[in-house]
Amino acid sequence: MPPVTATRCVDFEERRDRAMALFAEKGFGQVSMRELAAHIGLTAGSLYHHFPSKQDLLYDLIEELYEELQATLEQGRRAMARGESALSCLIAAHWQLHAERPLQFRLAERDICCLSEQQQMQLALLRERYEARLLSMIAPQASLQGDARMATAHVVANLLNQLPAMLKRLPEQQGLGLMESLLLGGIERTLR
Known part of the structure; x- marks a missing residue:
């Protein structure tokens, strides 16, 4: 070779x-x-x-996206270590990732159902791990347990991963500010 x-x-x-x-x-x-x-x-x-197979290629593309999403959490952890807001850092990282990989986000949302059951389960585990780490990072005092905690993590992750596409017509700083306001408001009300 x-x-x-x-x-x-x-x-x-x-x-x-x-x-x-x-x-x-x-x-x-x-x-x-x-x-x-x-x-x-x-x-x-x-x-x-x-x-x-095509499914193997699609799986690799979506798996790569989840690996990149995990890397955004590392950026958030480093921001916290510097005394900065993890949420602001994560919003900026997700915005940037969406700008770099919009097609992967679209495939992950729309075409994951085309994968085998085993591939879907493997990606679901990657997503759940990402969502759990995300919520623990931005809302460490959250008292939610079980299904309520998982549902909250899922909603927060969906907002981070879908808002950049919805707000792409706005100037970047305005879009980032709006994302932060929406997420902070939702997190504060939900996790009281």
């Missing part, structure tokens, strides 16, 4: 981006492996070498 070079990594990233764009444009279920291979500049056989 030839060594991994910067050019090969860039080619792979560009192909993944083209695959995401095709899935986002046509819908995951409407794209065949042959069409996908042609769209990204590979033969079908070569594509199958990298990904045994």
